[in-house]
Amino acid sequence: MALTLKQQLSSPGGILKFLVKYNTIFIFILLVIFSALISDVFFTSVNLSNLLKQVSGIGIISIGMLLVILTGGIDLSVGSMVALLAVTFAILINLVILPLAIVLTIAIGFGLGSVSGYLVAYQKMAPFVATLALMTIARGLGFIYAKGSPVTFKTAGGVFMSNFANNSTLGIPNIAIVFFIIVIATMVMLRYNVFGRLIIAIGSNEEASRLSGIKVNKYKFLVYAISGALAATAAIIVASRTNLGSPNMGMSWELDAIAAVVIGGASLNGGRGTAINTLMGVLILGLIGNILNLLNVPSYPQQVVKGAIIIFAVLLQRFESK
């Protein structure tokens, strides 16, 4: 029996229950109000569009991370993949026409993700271990191909991408639009597509999935491959923003992505999590960084605050599941 909003709010303890249920959105709104109150600069379009540009890259890999986490796995390789694929994209854009460079980069990302997927799904390797290995391999390869230093865009295609990544459409940064499209597509896929339904089923009970005749291995393989392809998309975006591909990009992004997914209420055991909540998680992390920057808080205390927010968010969710 679905209760209306009004019924929910007027039942005993209803307001509290409501806040707990939608805690991610609630924290997000609180943060926005708080930010607006303490800083004049926050609600300027320059700041907001900067904020969106900053989170888009991590946001996209967070969606890949969400899919992997929904199956009960984890993908530690995405940060390093961003570095390797940004370098790859920078090299490709100087060699071939732009559309081909984009397609090839995404295909390579898919291929690298497939390696993790193969190890996890078919070789039964622990996701943590398989993707940890891929993480160091990808970072190493990034440095090898870049020969230790960033690769800059030199062609007309590079100029086009740089313009695209730094401009806005209808006031929204183009790269944020890419991120939002990915979020919406994932949302639809998780709700209305067999693929989405099955990965949630696998994450909530792998053995029951197997005994229901689901191709568990195939879907586990696919989520890592998709995570790789999304890492490539993020790599293209971050490289285009700065006009170069550097093997130092995406440092510890995998951890931010995991944090965003967890703040968004997903369970690391799998089976629970939504794209919209992951979006909120990404925005919350971005907002914290943004407002602390505006307040001139140095980066070390920022990390402490980030950690505290993660604990707070997860404790709230614990409360919810009771």
Added chain:
Amino acid sequence: MKNSENEYRLEMSGISKSFGVVSVLKDVTLKVKPGEIHALLGENGAGKSTLIKILSGVHHKDSGTVRLNGEEINPKNTHEGQVLGISVVYQELSLVNDLSVAENIYLHKLGASKFWMNWDKITKDAQELIDSLGFTIDASAKVRNLSIVQKQVVEIAKALSEDTKVLVLDEPTTVFDPTDTKKLFDNLFRLRDQGISIIYISHHLDEIIKIADSITVLRDGVDTGTMAVKDTDTDGIIRLMIGRELKDLFPARNVEIGTEPIFEVKNLTAKDTIVHDVSFSVRPSEVLGIAGLGGSGRTETAKLIFGADKKKSGTLILNGKEIKTKSPVDAAAHQIGFVSEDRKEEGVFLPLSIRRNVSVTNFKSISGKLGFINVDNEYKKVLGLIDKLNIKTPSSEVDVKNLSGGNQQKVALAKWLSIDSKVIFIDEPTRGVDVGAKIEIYNLINEVAKKGVGVVVISSDMPEIMGISDRILVMHEGTIYGELQKEQFSEENILRYSIGKALKQHN
């Protein structure tokens, strides 16, 4: 045996307990004298385990009192229960595989008392304890290397390692052969004569009649009375347990069973389990029962056919054509269904809604191009099944974890009814399910069979398997030992085949 009147060792009175909205025990009384074997009976789901778990401190009662030697006790956890002298041997073994027998027996003492453990002494004590039970097990052996029977003995030894006043045994003999069972009974008599109160839970009514002094019967969470064993007989006990005659529980089977088998298994042998040389066939509309003791390979056989375990050799024939089931994916593609005995771990998706559970096997019929789901169609199918199976829920969006055992079981069944299965294996269809839901599930099985499906039911519940099957196969040590036709059905015949004996000749 003489005891002063009204002197009970254990008095549980007015015990009530609910889990959420489900009331499991209502005002239950259980009184046990010192030096008495007291049988606790009731169907699956009648509340026996919950009552015992309240006694041992696993669960906390909502109301009522528990007195031990006249003093009220309220164990908060199992450790407190043990310290008070209440030891429970549960049906599921709870040993640590990587520790030795002796370490397991004294495991509960490891955290307490002293910093250093005297392993030599502990091993010696454990060995003496086991020897005194009359079984041969090396106390320094790793539990992993023991047989299931030996493990059960270790469990019992563990329960006796404390100064036990009340010993509870939950179905201790399921894995025992008659010799071991006799040894166990001799031990129980000895313990009883030492003044220990024994609560004995079993479905084997013959056993009960043989060893118990008095019995208490639970039905749907209410105790239907305590009586001395000498004042009753098997039929009387059954009437108390189910509250009606057996014939009311099981629906009449009046379907036309096909002549040609819909599904045949020939010489099936497993790679990793004890299942070997299994051959049988099931006909359209037939309900085929598979009986046998725990560990005889019943579940493993079903999993093997379904492709969940690896096969070594053997042939499967569906509708006259040979099929291969290398994985459950293949089996499901051939419209073979399998409802696991382990509902929570292998059957349903607890955190997901009923709709999402049921749709999992059925995406083909509700999704279109690129796998997009036609949600209207999905709702229609799921609501139809909820209605048909009489799943008690306010909506299709309720998470399965919030349903009762019976309704969860119906969801597990619904998964395979939503596609048109040709053969369905149902492992323990009513384990942990209340009587009302049981009847509904039996009717459902009947109805499914009526449509021409071959239904294979695996069950440890003897009245159940005799009540719903047209024919029963009995497994023993990994293969089919015997087959019983309807007119041969009896607990005794099933049991004889289960333990590898021939039927008695009547003449």
